[in-house]
Amino acid sequence: MGLVANIRRDIRFASGLGRLLKRIKPIELDSPVLLPDDFEEAVDKFADNVAIEDEHRSLTYRDLDGMANRYGHWAKGRGLRRGDCIALMMTNRVEYIAAWMGFSKVGIATALINTNLTGQALGHCLTISGAFQVVADEDCWRAVEDARPFVNRNLMLWVLGLKEADEASERRGLDKAVRGGSSVRPAKSGRDGMTNRDTALFIYTSGTTGLPKAARIPHSRARTYMRAFAGCTGSTETDRIFNCLPLYHSTGGLVGIGPALLNGGRVVLRKKFSASSFWPDVKSSGATMFVYIGELCRYLVNCPPNEAERDHKLKLVFGNGLRADVWPEFQKRFAIPRVLEFYGSTEGNVSLFNFDGKQGAIGRVPKLLKSQINIRLVEFDLDTEQPVRGSDGLCRPAPLGTVGEAIGLIGQDVRHDFSGYADKAASEKKILTDVFKKGDRWFRTGDLMRQDAEGYFYFVDRIGDTFRWKGENVSTIEVEQRLAEAPGVSEAIVYGVPVVGYEGKAGMAALVMDDKFDPAAFSAYVDAQLPHYARPAFVRLIKNADTTGTFKYRRVDLVADGFQPGKVEQLYVRHAEKGYAKLTQAAHKAILTGETRL
Incomplete structure (x- = not known):
């Protein structure tokens, strides 16, 4: 029986791998065929199909290509040359994909900036991108302005939806400038000499230590992401891919669009994930697939029943990070026919695929392969x-x-x-x-x-100093650096603690204080200095910080203590609206039972 089962697994694996390799095998590192060539091939084949829709508009492949061409011509008109970089900080919308695709058509790389970043972290990301031009929208431009003091050069900021009254010498509206450009494709001769080794995108990752790192995504890698999932999902031009993940990450921005945009299907794009409207939106959009991260699936499982949660046209969901304890209920409750879990990193060269839906596994490699x-x-x-x-x-x-x-x-x-x-x-x-x-x-x-x-x-x-919370990697060293500058804080040790019912780990900070701890002042500081997912859920006060012989903080004992009142004295919990308050036994119980959400 075991032998037969393994043969069946091998057949399913070979079938899935065959679909994947059919799309990525032709990519060669020294080939001049680049990412925009793949996109334009799809445009020429599916010109009248709807390519993408957001909450406000929809575009056919022809329209999306025209918009991308305008962005490309605009960039060239700004004097940008092949190999330069533009920083893009924008919420999910049709212009997002059009912008970076258009820039790639004229050989310009795009740095995809996390829209949650502010202050020093944002300034760091803008600095290491090498960009002098920043493209933003009405939701993000103010954060860029606030980060200017942390950038080592002058930036020209271009904003979609900017009011005329908000224009300044280094900040201009982008709408008219792009609309006035040509919708004709930029000449391919502008990409002469480029190969798949050249950079298409920079996607930021926290890695294991320090501030965010800019992972270089050459055309080969971007094409591989998109082609691999265009193949292994088996998508066609009749499919609609629901995508509410941020486009600045590789899962939402490449994995989540490839199955549609390379096969003539439709990307159903949403600004952000909403647990309450998710299933009604999936139903009304006619989505046949959606791309997930594990945190999204856990949120859905923890939501009360929704009348639309089984009334959908889904045939497959694909993504990464779906926990073994969430998977069975998620698939059964929401009547999901197939789950395609994968493993991969933005910058790495290791990928795994769970083609047969083994619950809890991130992939499989048969012995023969x-x-x-x-x-x-x-x-x-x-x-x-x-x-x-x-x-x-x-x-x-x-x-x-x-x-x-x-x-x-x-x-x-x-x-x-x-x-x-x-x-x-x-x-x-x-x-x-x-x-x-x-x-x-x-x-x-x-x-x-x-x-x-x-x-x-x-x-x-x-491994190391990064934990995952609310779908984002949190660098303990980065958070420690920010908290050490908080009023009254002498030292800060940051780590993640597991919490029943949550994916990843919740942030916890052990603080050595110079003065009395002021919960309100500390809360105001972290709200101003850290993105929402990096703000510690728990704070404990300690008299001194133990270090190793190499002066690294000893986190192991702190992690073992957890957030149990009685075991841990002077313990605080963060409430989204009220800031930090003492963690009582009753409050601790409410967190464990799910009555109180972190």
């Missing part, structure tokens, strides 16, 4: 946070069923390429050498996984 799939698990030392090496100096493979760090072989083709970050030093830190033989080079994912005897992989945890 192990040598063909770009992933290995190596034994890992949790104390040193480094792979274990044997007496020969090489790494040791993690045995089946044990936890190890996932790594991916670096090579000179699309599947093995590691394009890294804008910062070369940061890129080098992610490369592991002399792994299984002298001279080999592997990408460190920073993720701990285990593999079972049937070939399924399971995500265990993230």
Whole structure:
């Protein structure tokens, strides 16, 4: 029976892998066929189909292409040249995709800026992008203006929907400037000499430490993201892909649009996720698929019943991070026929696909194809946070069923390429050498996984100083740096703590105070300095901060203490509207039962 089951799994895997490889096999790193060429091919084939819709408008493939062309001509008209970069900070809307696609048509890279960022973190991202021009909308431009003091050069800010009264010498409205451009495609000769190795996008990731890093997304990687899911989802021109994930992330911005825009289907774009309106919107839009992150699915499961939650046309949902304890109820309650879970990182070269819907698994590699799939698990030392090496100096493979760090072989083709970050030093830190033989080079994912005897992989945890909360990576070091400047704070230690009923970990800050702790003042500070997902859910006050011999904070004991009143003294919890208040036994119980939401 086990043999038959494995054969069936292998057949399903081979079928899914075949659909995927059919779309990405032709991509060559030195080819001059780039991302906009893939898009224009779809436009020419499906010109009259609706390509994208948001809450306000819909565009056919022809219209979307025309809008993208106008953005491309506008960029050239600003004196921007091939290889330059424009920073894009805009909420989900049809213009978002048109803008960066148009810039790619004239060889200009786009830095996709997280719309939650403010202040120093935003200034840092704008600085490392290298951009002198910023494109924003009416929801985001003020944050850019506030971040100017943290940017090391002058910025010209262009804003969609800007009122004439708000224009200034370094801030101009963009609507008329773009509409006045030509809708004719920019000449391909403007991309002469470019290959798939050239940068199409910068997508920011917190990594494991420090401020956000700009992951360099060459045309090869962007095309691979879009083509892979255009293939493995089996989408066609009749499909409508519901996408309420932020377009500045690779899951929403590339994975979530490829199945539609390369196959003639429709992207149903929404500004943001709303649990209460999600199912009515999926139903009314006629969506046949939607792209998820695990947090979205958990929110939906925790919502009260909605009369539209099973009255839909969905045939598949695809995404990453769907927890094993959420998956069964999510799929059964909402009558989801198929779930396609995948694993991948914005900057990495390791990808996994769970083609047969094994609940809880992030992917599978059959034994017969192990040598063909770009992933290995190596034994890992949790104390040193480094792979274990044997007496020969090489790494040791993690045995089946044990936890190890996932790594991916670096090579000179699309599947093995590691394009890294804008910062070369940061890129080098992610490369592991002399792994299984002298001279080999592997990408460190920073993720701990285990593999079972049937070939399924399971995500265990993230290495280092990053935890995930509300669908975002939170860098403890970045938050610590901001909190250390809060009024009255001498030292801050930030870490994540698991909370029953929540995906990821909630942020907790242990503070050493110079003066009396003022909950209201502290709350006002974090609201002003940190995006919503990075604001600590819990605060505890401590007398001193223990460090290791290398002066790193000892978080292990703090994490073990959790947020249990009685066990932890001087403990506070954050309420969205009321700020921080003492965490009582009753309040603690309300959090665990779900009566109070963090």
